[in-house]
Amino acid sequence: MAQSLEERDVLVIGGGVAGGYVARLLRGRRATIVSPENFMLYTPLLPEAASGTLEPRHTVVPLRAMCPGADLLLGRAERLDLEARTATVDGRTMHWRDLVVALGAVPRTLPIPGLAEHGLAFKSLADAIYLRNHVLQQLEAADGALDDGERSRHLTFVFVGAGYAGVEALAELSDLVEDALRYYPRLRTTRRRWVLVDAAPRILSEIPSPLGDYAAAELRSRGTEIHVDTTLASVSAHEVVLGDETRIPTDTLVWTAGVAPNPLLREWGLPLDERGRVEVDELLRVRGHEHVWALGDCARVPNARSDMPDPPTCQHALRQARRLAKNLTGPPKPYGYRMLGQVATLGRHKGIAEVLGLRFRGFLGWWVTRSYHLYQLPLAQRKLRVVADWTVALLFRRDIAELGQLGHPERLG
Ligand SMILES: Cc1cc2nc3c(=O)[nH]c(=O)nc-3n(C[C@H](O)[C@H](O)[C@H](O)COP(=O)(O)OP(=O)(O)OC[C@H]3O[C@@H](n4cnc5c(N)ncnc54)[C@H](O)[C@@H]3O)c2cc1C
Structure with missing residues (x-):
């Protein structure tokens, strides 16, 4: 040795x-x-990788480029x-x-029946890409559904954990679904159901109250159902049951309840x-x-x-x-x-920020949030790639290609 x-x-x-x-x-x-991995993941941009506003590769920074004076051992x-x-x-x-x-x-998982089998995590780049593909698959499944019950089940998305990760991911993905519906005319009249659940008395409890309350009001105005003081009781392939015995037919449970x-x-x-x-x-x-x-x-x-x-x-x-x-x-x-402050995005053109005692919301909050992340991200070329993605997203419609096959090529024999 x-x-x-x-x-x-x-x-x-x-x-x-x-x-x-x-x-x-x-x-x-x-x-x-x-x-x-040979990269550093900048997690605050992960919700945008999931919604497709950002190219997933641009939310990570290669460690060899970020730390030229260091050795990397994979x-x-x-x-x-x-x-x-x-x-x-x-x-x-x-x-x-x-x-x-x-x-x-x-x-951080809990021994909740069905959680390990059916819950989706949202922590890594792979999770973000998987979630995006899963949501797009739900749209396809809803479009091909044979009855209304099945259709609305596919268009119901439950997020448990209303911290940064849960709130931002829900907001970004609901924007993705709304934009994608332009390509699914038969689904436009079907109700989309977004449900946010947290055991705490309010969402975004780490953010000063008026901003957290603004986030809750903003999400509610889009039709998001918010269940605070509520826990997850169980989950199965087609249903989520909450602690207050509410039963929600769904194929999507995203678990973001802490680490x-x-x-x-x-x-x-x-x-x-x-x-x-x-x-x-x-x-x-x-x-x-x-x-x-x-x-x-x-x-x-x-x-x-x-x-x-x-x-x-x-x-x-x-x-x-x-x-x-x-x-x-x-x-x-x-x-x-x-x-110095706290920031969060709530989907396209909406965000909340508190910087040096000043509070921003709406478009200004979104702009401050993006500027902050851009400032924190290392390497000028990474910043530029992110700005390029954001600019393209302002000018063009979202890409709705479902790329679940990436990284899983068919074998030759
Ligand atoms: C979806 C999401 C959104 C978030 N949004 C925000 C936000 O908006 N603002 C904010 O301030 N914070 C946010 N956070 C929190 C933030 O990501 C973390 O606080 C931060 O990443 C902590 O940095 P870290 O280096 O301790 O951990 P990490 O960044 O998680 O890095 C840990 C590293 O250790 C590596 N590792 C694990 N096991 C081993 C091993 N055995 N050997 C070698 N390496 C190993 C991992 O691969 C990983 O690269 C968010 C987190 C998530 C999940």
């Missing part, structure tokens, strides 16, 4: 927003990113030996001088809080381990400028990454970040 031991300076496990930015911003030291970290300071990645053992744990989160830290962390012997997040101090150093650091959705990060640990958002992961890159190359200083 000693012969195959590879020496790495800063080993970054996870090439998402947190890990990708640490490696990008590290100056004077060499990072090695371990990641199963694979999954499997084991850590904190004493020996080694990590095993697909059978290769590596020794680190400093380790950065940025594993992110996984969808949980990566379960791998439990096997790695790192100190975890009650929710399974890695405990770090104000320098982002893992408690009790001088050369191990953690950030992003997988960590419980104390914030010197707020009373609470950071929420799992891109903007926090990015600020933590900036601090950690500096702490790894100079005298470590405590992490602190005061949130």
Whole structure:
């Protein structure tokens, strides 16, 4: 084993927003990113990839282009030996001088009957592409349906979890369906049913109240049914049952009810809080381990400028990454970040934003939201591709080709 031991300076496990930015911003030291994909996914743009406003490839940034000063090792970290300071990645053992744990989160599921079998996740690029194809398939199925009951079942879409992911995905996909109906004249008179369910008393509870309320009013004005203080009781292939016993015939249940830290962390012997997040101090150093650091959705990060640990958002992961890159190359200083605002899109030309105490909604909210994401996205050429997609989407109708066959070619024999 000693012969195959590879020496790495800063080993970054996870090439998402947190890990990708640490490696990008590290100056004077060499990072090695371990990641199963060769790109960083910018999740706030995922709903637009699902609705087809953005080309899915443009919502990701190749890690080799984003972090030219770093090495990339494609694979999954499997084991850590904190004493020996080694990590095993697909059978290769590596020794680190400093380790950065940025594993992110996984969808948080609950033992609800039928959820694992019939629920659709919305977390990865594959999920977004799958969901888009699924929604387009429902339109085709509705068009070919033999009776009204079946038709309306195909045109009913239930989203459980009214955080950013659920609200934005529902809003974007309902726009997609409305636009696509131009090609399905027989379906125009059939009711489209969009249902948003959350156990909390209001939707978008992470956004200041007037904006969250505006989002609820906007969605209701489009006919979205909002069930707050409500849980999911069960799901089957053709029906969703809510905790208040409402039964909804549907073939689509999208589960966006929160995330949980990566379960791998439990096997790695790192100190975890009650929710399974890695405990770090104000320098982002893992408690009790001088050369191990953690950030992003997988960590419980104390914030010197707020009373609470950071929420799992891109903007926090990015600020933590900036601090950690500096702490790894100079005298470590405590992490602190005061949130400048929050933004969300609600479909085409509609959005909500709160920036530096100013609130924007409607078209202005949408414009502010897009400008913010453009600013956060790394690489000028990526920004340009996104702007090009948005411009094309303003000028032309949506593409409704259903490309579920992508990545599944027919075998020759
Ligand atoms: C649909 C959706 C919409 C969102 N919208 C917003 C928004 O509008 N605004 C906002 O601020 N936040 C948003 N978020 C939250 C935001 O995406 C996260 O907070 C952010 O991505 C956290 O960054 P991270 O690096 O910790 O995790 P991630 O970005 O998830 O990165 C974790 C990385 O670790 C990798 N990994 C996993 N296991 C291993 C392994 N064993 N070995 C090596 N690598 C591994 C993963 O492949 C991934 O690349 C959204 C999230 C979702 C799912």
